[in-house]
Amino acid sequence: DAKTTQPTSMDCAEGRAANLPCNHSTISGNEYVYWYRQIHSQGPQYIIHGLKNNETNEMASLIITEDRKSSTLILPHATLRDTAVYYCIVRVMNTGFQKLVFGTGTRLLVSP
Amino acid sequence: DAGVTQSPTHLIKTRGQQVTLRCSPKSGHDTVSWYQQALGQGPQFIFQYYEEEERQRGNFPDRFSGHQFPNYSSELNVNALLLGDSALYLCASRISGELNTGELFFGEGSRLTVL
Numbered sequence: 001d002a003k004t005t006q007p008t009s010m011d012c013a014e015g016r017a018a019n020l021p022c023n024h025s026t027i028s029g030n031e032y033v034y035w036y037r038q039i040h041s042q043g044p045q046y047i048i049h050g051l052k053n054n055e056t057n058e059m060a061s062l063i064i065t066e067d068r069k070s071s072t073l074i075l076p077h078a079t080l081r082d083t084a085v086y087y088c089i090v091r092v093m094n095t096g097f098q099k100l101v102f103g104t105g106t107r108l109l110v111s112p
Numbered sequence: 113d114a115g116v117t118q119s120p121t122h123l124i125k126t127r128g129q130q131v132t133l134r135c136s137p138k139s140g141h142d143t144v145s146w147y148q149q150a151l152g153q154g155p156q157f158i159f160q161y162y163e164e165e166e167r168q169r170g171n172f173p174d175r176f177s178g179h180q181f182p183n184y185s186s187e188l189n190v191n192a193l194l195l196g197d198s199a200l201y202l203c204a205s206r207i208s209g210e211l212n213t214g215e216l217f218f219g220e221g222s223r224l225t226v227l
Binding site: 008032034036041043044045046049062087091098099100101103104105108 | 116145147153154155156157160168170203204213214215216217219220223
């Protein structure tokens with residue numbers, strides 16, 4: 001699995017957009033970008049994933065650069081409950097038994 | 113629809129003891145993985161079970177073993193506990209085959225403290 005690089009921490013004001021970057025310069029053509037988050041003392045929660053097109057769901061948007069070497073997770077209107085550690089992971093999908101390789105993630109603090 | 117459930121939520125053991133953690137996957141899921149998360153770190157993959165067999169294993173010693181039952185539930189066993197085994201143990205489940213989107217569903221974890 002390709003390695004990812006994320007900032008250690010970020011701050012965001014409540015109601016503003018939170019833009020979390022991730023570098024994955026060694027990503028392979030068949031590797032997807034996944035985002036999970038972990039709120040304190042809970043299990044990780046899936047947010048979104050994508051291959052090369054931008055994706056949007058009810059939680060967030062994922063913007064992947066054309067060369068696929070980096071991506072940005074966007075929380076359009078951050079709330080206090082979005083305070084969590086956000087993990088960017090790259091992996092191949094549908095190969096049966098692929099594990100997730102977590103880094104240390106970005107600790108996002110949303111303040112009033 | 114129940115999600116992934118784990119038990120116990122917290123437990124305290126002493127060095128040298130053995131521990132068994134339990135996991136029931138999300139309804140309809142047949143593949144279970146276990147992760148260890150030390151304080152301040154991201155989760156680390158221990159192993160994955162499918163059709164009652166260990167299919168993939170991370171860099172963990174043989175003291176860590178597991179089992180999957182016909183109803184897809186799973187157990188994680190750790191023998192000869194060390195202080196360094198203190199961590200949050202997470203169970204994750206997914207569905208195999210064509211319905212698999214790669215998304216894992218995690219439980220709330222079992223927090224193990226070894227004294």
